[in-house]
Amino acid sequence: MAAASEPAPLPAVRPPVPDRWRRRLADPTVGIWLAALGVTLLGWIVVTVRGGEFLTQPNITGILQNCVALGLIALGQTMVILTGSLDLSVAYLASLGTLVAAETMAGSDGNMVPAVLAVLALCLGVGLANGLVVTRLKVNAFIATLGVGLILRGWIEDNYTGPAGEVSRSFQRLGYDRIGPVPVSVFLLVAVALALWFVLRRTRLGHHMYATGGDEHAARLSGVRTERTVLIAHVLCALCVGIAALFLAARFGAGSPWAGTEARYDLESIAAVVLGGTILAGGRGGVLGTLGGVTVLAVLDSVFNQLAIDPFFKNVLRGVVIIAAVAVYARGRRRAGRTG
Amino acid sequence: MRTHRAGRRVGRLARRRTAAALAAVLAAGLLVSCSSDAPAEGPPDPAGSAQPEGEGEAQEAEFFEEDEYQRQLALSEETPEGPEGRPWEQMLRPEMVSTEEYALPEGEGIHLCFSNAGVFNPWRQVGLTTMEAEVAQHEEIAEFTVLDAEGKDDKQISDIQNLSEQDCDLLIVSPNTTATLTPAVEEACTRLPVIVFDRGVNTDCPVTFVHPVGGYAYGAAAADFLVENVEPGGKILALRISPGVDVLENRWSAAELAFEDSELEVADVEFTEGDPAVTKSVVSDAIARHGSIDGVWMDSGATAVAAIEAFEDAGLDVPPISGEDQQDFLQAWAERDLTAIAPGYPTFQWRTPVIAALKVLRGEEVPGEWVLPQPVITEENRDDYVNEDLPPLHYGLCGCEDLPGYPQDWGGR
């Protein structure tokens, strides 16, 4: 790693211990995982009081399983948001990915590798397109990725009349196998998260991403090739979506033209990222927080399920939770800013 | 909807422990011995093998199956078996299957579980209300657990897994998508009796699959009506909700066939996303573009009134039009004395799975595929379904008039 991009050691003045604790708690990553723990506990108490069982194996498996698709997409979204961009095309890309995977595989194990490659190639292409429109054509990411999403939507609608293709039996096991209570797909999620964590924290690219998102102008002045950084972030995001699409295809056994949009992965992934403490303007946050955000959403869903809460009311609660969480972060940040 | 064949269930399969040989493709290090929730060696997949290869033309053919089309047209002419005036208990060409193996001891409270695709449109809302009222009628149902997938395939798969591991006596599934829930339903079949309704899945493992005649019959009924009532050479505007929804694709492919055989010209096929504002714009533009429109075919009725208004706002007579059994359309039809027809995709089918479930748990025979009649509302019987006290988006074919809580629970006065 070049010395130029290595952050200088932070000022050595250590704050007094209680202050450090307070800071640690104000850190959104710690906060969101504490919240996940809290929500789980609360859910356990409420469900138990009402005579149900919360921490059963099927339930734990279900919660973990529900983290995977949204988690993978939200991880990708984290990368673009950190660099100060945004990706609204993820939902359509996820749908198209499941279709490409299932059609290429056509039910045979032999086509598994070509199918995986085809999906990743598709995503590479879409990621490049997003990135190039944002960096070269200078179109705001919001509009650029919304536009690319529309293009994908037209493509899907013009070519598919419903679920298509078939995933091979052994590929389906990615969606259904588990080790004890832990679905194997969770390992996939963790592996991707670790890889991205490594990129962000241990490579020059990662530092460039934080720098670009923090202050693009300053980053450029200090020699960061910001455009390339944003482009790579978009490609990484699209690849994560591709992996999510492969997982979804394994779970569905087929490709589904509406899977991504019906699950509202575009807005939900952004919500999860922000819930995880990553700042929407870029430059601060990380993958661990995002995983926490996804976990909170999955646990909440499970609690809502157990309590048979009206699906419409669920949305109200979700909206309140998202706003409240981000308000708490903003407050924590302001406080930290004052004391520091 | 792909054909779902009734037949034998797959035997209960124990969960198998095997070594996964797959995960290496995606991420290294996932090779550990693990349990699988996937159905091992499921039945041969009828849809998978029936699927045409290639893209483009073949894609369109995917949703047209000649045999099924012919079968539906024949079924819609037949008289169903079963009690008069209770279409949700009637059945067409039933082939009964034994359900003795599922019979519960007498007098035991039943725990019924239901994995619902969601309540994201008024049709499903009316349906769920109807189903809940049906459940309330039966004292032997001690518990009724509903998980709502909010239109997400992935969540519905988890819901099905979750329910099949609870102490449910029987699982009812209303799939969000045909193909994508197949593995989950197959898995659930190994644990408890399953009843699927509305859309099918690509497996015959459920005890029964409850559904009305189907999309081909729906589309053909509307198209045939236009063929009869529009002068030869007339221009037809086809309004569809959105592409890629299998049930709706079937309706259109049957209509397309009927129009091809007629002397009518399909001037435009447009998607409205079920949005009345879009519908109104699309219809006005079509009138402007073609000078006149002589007939309107719709794949569902949610926006039929908006289409009618578009003609009125343009100062034109409303041409023959097909809609659905929603109150606003039925009332507009009656008030304006239109030439119209309303094929239904009846919401009364939400009652049937509950009735079937109780039969199964009593060990009584049920049809392996429970085909319900699919009434078509015409000018003669329209007034039987009009009820001004009900909400505009209420479906007239709910068969819910005799249920407790009617009409307040359905939003009526």
Place this chain on the structure above:
Amino acid sequence: MTTTTATPVQGPVRLGTRLTQTLGTALPVYVLLALLLGALAVTDAGFYEPDRFLAFVRRAAPLVLLAAGQYLVIVSGHFDLSVGAIVTTGVVAAAEIYHGFPGAHWLVVTLALVAAGALVGLVNGLITTGLGVPSFITTLGMMLILEGGVFYWTGGSPTGYLPDDFRALGRQDAFGWLPWAVLVCAVVGAAVWWLTRSRWGRTLIATGDSERAAELSGVATARVRTLAFVLSGAAAALAAVLVGGFSGVSAQAGSGMEFEAITAVVLGGVLLGGGRGSVLGAMAGAFALTALFTLLNLRGVSGSLEPTVQGLIVIAAVAVGAANWSRWRRRSPSRNDQPPPPGTHATTPPAGPPPATETAPPTTAPPTTAPPTAAPSKENPSTGGPTA
């Protein structure tokens, strides 16, 4: 840094520059609109008959209202994603009101809806400015709350009918020829245009341009912005009245409209991130989008390909706008010599996706320290944190 109007925090801007700049940001949309209207004339000879053209304007009216409201929020550096949900909620709520009170006067119901929309906007604004929640998240949460809430209230689908007198605003004509919706649209458009030229409007734009600078010059930025949200909410509710009037009861009247409105505003040359663009451009963007939809219908483009065409055109139009702009910028580097607002990028408003490069205020931090400043801050949240 750059605005279409002189702001209290900036030195006088030469008239010539101002003109170029106005054209530079909104010119592409006027060209696009002219092209589309031309194409419509070629496609359909009858398009410019008064009736037909007014019907077209009526069709565009709800989106124009949404764009005008959205403009106020965007130019102040924020987003309003809740407007689509406000439209849906407004239509369903109106039906519910008429279900309960069949005889309600249309004006009362309309005013109640607009007031409720303004209230939603007020909540959006207070949460965003008071609690420091990014508006993208506030309004996304509000969207979930409204959509969930209204259907929880009505049991899943609208329960009542909209009577004809309520629907007149969206469906009938005034004086027998002028659609009410066109009148409403014109009045609201003129009002918003006037507002943007008022003192409040100028401070709003200044706030979007640089919050810090506006604050230093004594602007109560929170109040100014909150009012923008209130107006956006009210405009959305009024759009709901028009949509409900135009097409009647629906459970998804406003779905996707938030994205259409933002697209329209951006097409109109308004910069996401705030501080630049005109409301006329935003409204022209709404007309252009509606013209595009109409053209696709009239040309008989396959329904399923419409999104693709729409996506391509939107990207292309915005890209053209962006390209013109940067070229123009390069030719006049003097525009950059404004006094750099203090504080780093991190002190800019907690807006949604960060502003494009052009708005990023030059940092006061020495460039070489930038990476550490922006580096992962979990270990030390105070580094580069808001200086509030």
